[in-house]
Amino acid sequence: MEPGMISLAGGNPDLAGLPLDALGDAASALIREHGTEVLQYSTGAGIDELRTELTRVMARAGIEADPADLLVTAGSQMALELITAMYCDPGDVVLAEGPSYVGAISTFMGLEAEVSHVPCDADGIVPDALEARIAELRAAGKRVKLLYTIPNFNNPSGITLAADRRPRIAEICREAGIVLVEDDPYGLVRFEGETVPAIRAADPSVIYLGSLSKIFSPGIRIGWVLAPREVRDRLQLLSESTTIHASTLSQHLALTYLRDFDWSGHLDRAIVRYRERAEALLEALPSALPAGSTWTRPSGGFFVWATLPEGASADELFALAAEEGVVFIPGSGFYADGQGERELRFSFSLESPERIREGMTRLARASERYARR
Amino acid sequence: MEPGMISLAGGNPDLAGLPLDALGDAASALIREHGTEVLQYSTGAGIDELRTELTRVMARAGIEADPADLLVTAGSQMALELITAMYCDPGDVVLAEGPSYVGAISTFMGLEAEVSHVPCDADGIVPDALEARIAELRAAGKRVKLLYTIPNFNNPSGITLAADRRPRIAEICREAGIVLVEDDPYGLVRFEGETVPAIRAADPSVIYLGSLSKIFSPGIRIGWVLAPREVRDRLQLLSESTTIHASTLSQHLALTYLRDFDWSGHLDRAIVRYRERAEALLEALPSALPAGSTWTRPSGGFFVWATLPEGASADELFALAAEEGVVFIPGSGFYADGQGERELRFSFSLESPERIREGMTRLARASERYARR
Known part of the structure; x- marks a missing residue:
């Protein structure tokens, strides 16, 4: 530029x-005192203690999660890529807000899924319109596999899905056998009004994507996915085939920040x-x-x-x-x-x-x- | 265990x-003095200075490379996953040594490629047997897309592909229109005898995978791929869809280690x-x-x-x-x-x-x- x-x-x-001096000290201590661990291979699931801390982050969105249902990934973009690869064959339909996140659209299109934008208004996805769109697509012989939504302060629209629409949208997806993927990197970055509980808070079949990119650091590439156990386990195998695991050093730095710092x-x-x-x-x-x-x-x-x-x-x-x-x-x-x-x-x-x-x-x-x- | x-x-x-105290100090300085850069998003290609250092690492394997042909990935496993996704449709054949790296086999099988093990002896892949295998597979109507090899101190066999077989194997692949993927994480970990130049050293159509996992740290997840420009550019798009980029902090720590430390x-x-x-x-x-x-x-x-x-x-x-x-x-x-x-x-x-x-x-x-x- x-x-x-x-x-x-x-x-x-x-x-x-960010408290850069203290973070620098923390990184130094991790490497000086635990270098043979934080620079070494770690587990495919993500470090246990980090997974526990991440469930505490999600608790702020109203989500009660078992750390064992959580997989740490090298950014939440990666989780979305793996989910799409797992569910979608070429020609399958992914529903998404219009407009939606560029990186998601390019993942869907890269994997040859068809993206169908669901009608939205100032309160986000319109449930009746979603239902009608699904029916339309099915009548046209399409297989609709995923609904991808960024319900809080959507990228790019800035719109938040109204609280009273959330259970209805989850219900429509459940009934239609469509996997709802809730991408929530911005949920904690609220500057007015009250927190709206995540869709996942009320529906454990939802796949929830979390990220430290907007609340800590995007450079360390740490995101996570919370999913039903069997789905999570399959995603871990895909993740191991791709990055083996997210950077061990990044995971330890994230753990330290969430556990020992006043991140909030x-x-x-x-x-x-x-x-x-x-x-x-x-x-x-x-x-x-x-x-x-x-x-x-x-x-x-x-x-x-x-x-x-x-x-x-x-x-x-x-x-x-x-x-x-x-x-x-x-x-x-x-x-x-x-x-x-x-x-x-x-x-x-x-x-x-x-x-x-x-x-x-x-x-x-x-x-x-x-x-x- | x-x-x-x-x-x-x-x-x-x-x-x-590893010089853990000095590395701790280096990490601390990176975050204290450049935290808003090393914790921030960076470019999809990888940090320019790191790419330059990595060409110096490859020079030891006899490879002359332009940093612009190099893509940094979150480990070389990820590069292999992207290459396989790019070249292979379900049912396509990947040739590999038998035995070969577990993580590669699971990548190939996960993407529904068929793995055909090429006959090897104490000097690695047998060129005539490779040629015969390709002919056989083609006669059976198979599309052979990739030859995947770990020519130095193979994982798991420990075998090194003889120097005089290397050009012949590259030639067989070129003539057959098969992309040769040379995975070389161990090449610099030699404890007797002379360095054998990489296959890529004499053939720029080879896709070469490098890694810092065995010569520095596997935990930071930094690998790279050197490929013909057009292939590299397509791989970068796939990489951006997956991890956006490798950890910025890891890249800077790797750069510091290669540039300022006696890594050798x-x-x-x-x-x-x-x-x-x-x-x-x-x-x-x-x-x-x-x-x-x-x-x-x-x-x-x-x-x-x-x-x-x-x-x-x-x-x-x-x-x-x-x-x-x-x-x-x-x-x-x-x-x-x-x-x-x-x-x-x-x-x-x-x-x-x-x-x-x-x-x-x-x-x-x-x-x-x-x-x-």
Whole structure:
């Protein structure tokens, strides 16, 4: 990226508030005192103590889990790849929000699954529309295997699935024999309102994906999957064939952070920064986007999703914005079917409020030029 | 494992000689001074400076490589999984040494490839037999996609593919349109004789897999693949769909170790230990194994492969040996087709010479009991 460019593109967490000196000391102690263990092969399941700590993280989402049902993976993206490989043959259908996470869509398409976007509104997936879509697909002879959802502060939409829809959506999937995959990297990054229990909290047949990427560090590549025992065991075999196990050093550093540090306090402070940034973005958007644009108002996470007026092109606005020195991500990559032409994602996780405001000033110039084009 | 059990089973490297204090300091400095970088997302290709260092490691195997042709993965097992997924449809044939690495066989079988073991002798794969096997398989209507080989100190056989066979095997594969995958985790762990140049050294169409697991640390999960550019680029997309990238922290620690430490000196000292252990094992084997057994004499690596006399069962000997307090791995898991009933693998990488000698005393008792059964 060019120096001076303001990036509202990437979904990187803000790591500046991490207790880096103490983490450095912890890493040093792990290697000095236990180097022949933390640099050695470990088990395919993940370190037991880490799995126990991760069940405590999930307890905040209302999930009661047995550590034995949990598999640590080298990031939750990997768990999604293994799940898709396990359930989907080419041509099978994966249901997903529209828009949805780019990395998930590329995993589904890479494994030759068909992605069908389920109708959503400001409260997430619409249960009746989900039911109708499943019926439609089945009538067309399709095998629908998975529903993939990011119910909290969705990437990219920022939308949260309403609490009262969650049990209904789980029920629809159960009845249709569709595996529900709940991807929840952002659930604990809430800056207003009350926690909504995870779908998995009420339905142990749900496969739940967790991640330390947004609440600690994405660089260490530690995620996990909570799944019914038999599914978890099959996933472990696939995981061993792929990475053998997640980095032992990363697992020990994660364990130390969750067990010995005030990770929750550090997260709370990061959330204050994310909220300030979201507010800076949301305050400036009315004067920065072309007239007639709309956008979501997230209560957490990293993203705001905007829709330009009818007939507008996010790609064209992007080109002008980049010239002015600010970037976002045009929307079509978040759909499997070429939708999203006039939609776009802003990330507010990494730039300061001042930089975000400056970015919006630049975007306003781009929007003016776009209006005059 | 029970306390007191002597394990000649696992292929774990001996990490006791690593400069753990200095590595702890290095990890601490990385996190304290560059924490927002080494704990953050990085690039799908792997860190540029690490890729450059890895080309220097490969130079010792006679390979001249452009860092841009190299992809860092979360262990070389992962590269093999991605390569197999990329090239093989269900029913396609992968040629491999017999015996071969368990993790490779399970990757091939997991992706529903058929594994065909190529005839080998004390100098590795027999070129004429390879050619004949390919012709046979093709005559039977099979699509042969890959030849997978561990040419140096093969896991599990300990055998090294003779230098003069290497170009011929590469040529056979090129002419047959078969992709040759050269897996070389042990090449630098040589304790006698001269380095044999990698197959890739003379043939840039070969896909070469490298690993830090045996020369530094398996726990950090850092491997790499060197492949023709177009293949490498496709593998990177698959890699990003799976782990996004290998642990950033692991990559930086590996970079620091290769760039700033005397890694080669540490490896030389580890090799002295491996040689002593191999010698302890090889000296004791004649009186420890049932009469009429034979075994390989490796010049490096971690393993000795033994063959019991006609009609004997490695599983039965294993059961008695475990009762006596020593374990190895029975051979059938190293074949895709149930061969190996009277074969077995000893690893000498992790136990001291004293413990290995004690293990051989125990094995001798097991062999006596086996003879009297």
